[in-house]
Ligand SMILES: *[C@@H]1O[C@H](CO)[C@@H](O)[C@H](O)[C@H]1NC(C)=O
Ligand SMILES: *[C@@H]1O[C@H](CO)[C@@H](O)[C@H](O)[C@H]1NC(C)=O
Ligand SMILES: *[C@@H]1O[C@H](CO)[C@@H](O)[C@H](O)[C@H]1NC(C)=O
Ligand SMILES: *[C@@H]1O[C@H](CO)[C@@H](O)[C@H](O)[C@H]1NC(C)=O
Ligand SMILES: *[C@@H]1O[C@H](CO)[C@@H](O)[C@H](O)[C@H]1NC(C)=O
């Protein structure tokens with residue numbers, strides 16, 4: 488009886504405390520208290536919990552505790568009534584045979600935090616084996632692990648994205664979104680698994696993040712503005728890329744990109760700007776700065792490629808119509824895996840303008856000849872140390888410029 492009474496009293500106190508808490512502090516919604524169990528599909532439970540948390544007038548947190556859970560396609564949509572956080576401590580696994588372009592989407596949320604030491608596991612191995620995009624331009628699309636659509640004033644931290652079937656993270660229409668201490672992992676052979684792809688967004692920061700994957704570590708599509716990338720380690724992968732641009736009509740400008748203090752290890756490219764030839768309409772990419780970058784055995788450490796045409800699936804008859812200007816490459820050092828370490832192939836119709844190249848110290852010790860650089864349709868402004876020597880490639884360019 489006494490015990491019973493104690494329990495009742497305890498219960499009332501905790502009820503009182505949690506009600507009091509609800510007014511001033513976070514409400515925590517632990518999915519396992521709402522029907523989610525390890526080693527089961529928690530899609531319905533997570534959807535229900537999201538709806539409750541998102542509707543909460545106080546700040547709320549959705550907690551996915553340690554354990555492995557299965558999750559099918561899910562869209563977590565705002566707007567929410569107050570700040571909302573998802574803390575992932577467990578492992579979420581995508582269905583192995585999931586098709587289409589979506590797995591998890593976060594959309595129309597302001598003041599959102601996604602955090603935790605957990606893992607979004609796309610289980611992409613089987614899908615990579617079926618990916619025929621290298622041969623088939625109409626190949627079927629595969630799911631992106633995490634989509635952020637129209638997210639504002641938000642933070643993604645600490646989480647891991649693993650073995651996505653396609654891109655790990657896609658950022659579309661976002662404003663003031665920071666990725667920090669994030670880990671992205673997939674094998675170097677996994678096709679089309681870009682780490683973080685950003686498009687039509689403004690004020691996106693990516694910092695203190697490790698990315699190992701089979702395609703670009705970070706890629707910036709059209710309409711990327713005020714993007715700051717710092718303290719990134721990339722490799723294996725295809726490097727940090729602006730583009731590809733100029734494939735579609737009426738693409739929005741890329742403007743205001745800083746990549747600083749990054750290390751690229753064993754990647755196919757280091758810092759790259761890529762645009763397609765025969766662009767259907769005019770576009771621009773400007774105010775882009777790459778600084779304090781270390782290259783370790785990178786195949787193309789510094790590259791502007793305006794004849795970008797992967798798998799030969801494009802029309803090369805006309806030049807690119809994307810105008811590239813106001814770009815700097817400063818204090819870039821380390822080792823190149825190819826002799827042609829600095830390669831500028833700009834558009835003959837819209838030559839690159841205001842390209843600054845300062846303090847480049849790259850070495851190459853393979854058998855492909857001395858380290859070299861190429862300058863097509865561009866007259867960069869050089870200063871400081873230049874290894875490779877400025878525009879030293881025999882196949883360059885005085886002629887092309889004329
Ligand atoms: C950007 O988002 C962060 C995180 O929510 C917030 O603290 C900051 O105030 C926002 N900045 C602006 C200019 O709104
Ligand atoms: C990235 O990798 C380095 C070296 O392995 C490690 O020290 C660092 O903690 C990692 N960063 C993150 C965000 O995991
Ligand atoms: C993002 O980086 C830029 C440039 O360093 C900085 O001005 C801005 O405050 C950063 N934004 C956030 C939300 O940290
Ligand atoms: C980069 O990492 C170093 C050491 O981990 C840290 O001191 C520094 O503040 C970081 N820079 C940024 C911009 O986060
Ligand atoms: C640059 O990044 C490295 C790790 O990636 C870190 O150790 C170093 O402190 C950083 N420096 C600055 C100035 O942020």
Ligand SMILES: *[C@@H]1O[C@H](CO)[C@@H](O)[C@H](O)[C@H]1NC(C)=O
Pocket residue numbers: 752753783784
């Ligand atoms: C670079 O790749 C080679 C070949 O795959 C590998 O042996 C080497 O350990 C890698 N280097 C680093 C620093 O990861």
Ligand SMILES: *[C@@H]1O[C@H](CO)[C@@H](O)[C@H](O)[C@H]1NC(C)=O
Pocket residue numbers: 783784822823824852853
């Ligand atoms: C350059 O040569 C040294 C010695 O043979 C080797 O250890 C190193 O890995 C080479 N560097 C590159 C980038 O190939």
Ligand SMILES: *[C@@H]1O[C@H](CO)[C@@H](O)[C@H](O)[C@H]1NC(C)=O
Pocket residue numbers: 753784786824
């Ligand atoms: C350098 O990269 C090349 C090409 O990716 C690779 O074959 C080679 O093993 C790497 N060398 C080292 C020393 O990592």
Ligand SMILES: *[C@@H]1O[C@H](CO)[C@@H](O)[C@H](O)[C@H]1NC(C)=O
Pocket residue numbers: 820848850872
């Ligand atoms: C360029 O890099 C090499 C190899 O890392 C180094 O020995 C040399 O001192 C550097 N040169 C300058 C001018 O920094």
